[in-house]
Amino acid sequence: MQDKEYVGFSALPSQLHRKSVKKGFDFTLMVAGESGLGKSTLINSLFLTNLYEDRQVPEASARLTRTLTIERRSVEIEEGGIKVKLTLVDTPGFGDAVDCSDCWLPVVRFIEEQFEQYLRDESGLNRKNIQDSRVHCCLYFISPFGRGLRPLDVAFLRAMHEKVNIIPVIGKADALMPKETQALKQKIRDQLKEEEINIYQFPECDSDEDEEFKRQDAEMKERIPFAVVGSSEVVRDGGTSRPVRGRCYSWGTVEVENPHHCDFLNLRRMLVQTHLQDLKEVTHDLLYEGYRARCLQSLARPGARDRTSRSKLSRQSATEIPLPMLPLAETEKLIREKDEELRRMQEMLEKMQAQMQQSQAPGEQSDSL
């Protein structure tokens, strides 16, 4: 007689699942770090795509005058019926110049611009199709050759850690022997603590998970920052002669998916398989809300605004930039503008429909829409 007590809402998760599968996911990932640390190769290996197919590495003379640029690439990946629209944000030119002072400012500004755009969309009228272009995660590549974080790394992480989820990784980790990897990881962890940089914290397991899972989870967290190796080539491993993704050296082959060789599998599992949604949630609930609160607070007291903004500017260090302010009048203006746009678009639609009906009579089809 349990049927009487069965309400049936335990089927909700599968409804959610069906809906999200229909809607699809979108995810924006940023990669940052000095050039030559294997960022592009790792992204290609991670998502098994060739996002960097037509890539041209600039020559030395071109690099002399290059400034930091922000590049966006999108790709749709489908697996098991689920579509993911992956947007990759790249920062070529970071750390390249002789003088890299403030070279992270364009990146910080970019992230805040995405927040600002989302804030505007959220406060707008038509919220059905908000494009979420906020950066959900930033993979920061640390050089395996340094002795821990370099001054540039610290400056970048400090400027970004309250604005985006940061996952530090050690690139080209096949340059290190096992002991060196451990020492470097420990050094980086110590430095992150010392500089009070908040990297993305993988959430704790639920208490009702079994011991084995908890142990694995703890073990994986111990490995942060992940020491990764990327490869877009499949090589034949001499020993077992099965094809593996890896790098073929004359002294052996590094297998990208071998947990004894590098932490690539861990990174892929944590980033893609288990924590993709959590990264988006943290971006929305924590980071974006923080930005929104700061922004609106500065609007809420228009009289005091000038004073606080001025004092903010004077207290700010060189690495912080003033938050973009949306004065109340401007938001209203925006609302009015969007209203007008909507009305205009509706009129255009009606006109086009009328045109189509007219042109369909003589048998012509217009493809202008």
Add this chain to the structure above:
Amino acid sequence: MDALRASPSPGSSRPSSPRMAPCEMPAPVGIEAVLDQLKIKAMKTGFEFNVMVVGQSGLGKSTMVNTLFKSKVWKSTLPGPGVPTPQTLQLHSVTHIIEEKGLKLKLTVTDTPGFGDQINNDKCWEPILGYINEQYERYLQEEILITRQRHIPDTRVHCCVYFVPPTGHCLRPLDIEFLQRLCRTVNVVPVIARADSLTIEEREAFRSRIQKDLKSHCIDVYPQKRFDEDANDRILNSKIRERIPFAVVGADQEHLVNGRCVLGRKTNWGIIEVENMAHCEFPLLRDLLIRSHLQDLKDITHNIHYENYRVVRLNESHQLPRGPGWVNLAPVNLASASAGPLTTPGPSKAHKWAQEEPKYEF
């Protein structure tokens, strides 16, 4: 005054020049014994060799020096974890006397901790240029004395090994700025550091890109083409020039491989043997620096780089050596190394090397 003294000092041993076969002598005069005499003299006085290693921290400079001279005396000169890296570059010289088969070598290694590690690395090459010029100045002061020492202590930098990080792409702006300025003052040997992160194909591609960059920016690294004396030199040095920069790996731990004890790095996928040509080009670097071109490095430093410096200094002081008392040369500002027109050196400047210019910036 000819800035370039093309003829080397007597007793130089450019590795390839064979002894010219003398015209047929009816009976051996015994001239060949001169070489033995020189050898004995050299063994008695010993050799001096000064090397400078330049590169970002963590590229294995100290390990490389240890591997080259098979001694574990050089530890990294970077300060400990609690100490912040110094804001200005501080050079650090260590001297050791190494002995092999009765021959003593007084080796001085100058390290440059902190090079290229800051956020703003502008003008980080100036302390290095200043140091090099300071050594030239010291030698010059000793040389212009009336009563000179029998053997002037030679602290001039004979070779500067520049460590290029293995990005796999091309030279970075910092590398180019540094190399452009230094290759006019000292012998520079660039190497690809930590080359065990690059596969063979990646190394070749990286190397050819670096060679292209060096050419397009008129950077003349050792062995310089224009100092080749004869055809044999040219052939030998061309072979070396094809492989520059060498892709090197340094190691100071020994491992057992196939029953042999070798220096190498042990990873979970294999052991990288430092002296194995199939793994890295360390033997080429070692041969160049020590086994074949050591004397040549010293000769070029003495005959060309030092002479250029001397000419400029003498012109600056506008005085010729005269009378009692030694020449008081005009005080020199060694730190203002790369100011002025050198900021954008173009190809025309490099060509003017042969024709000496009074206002020679170094």
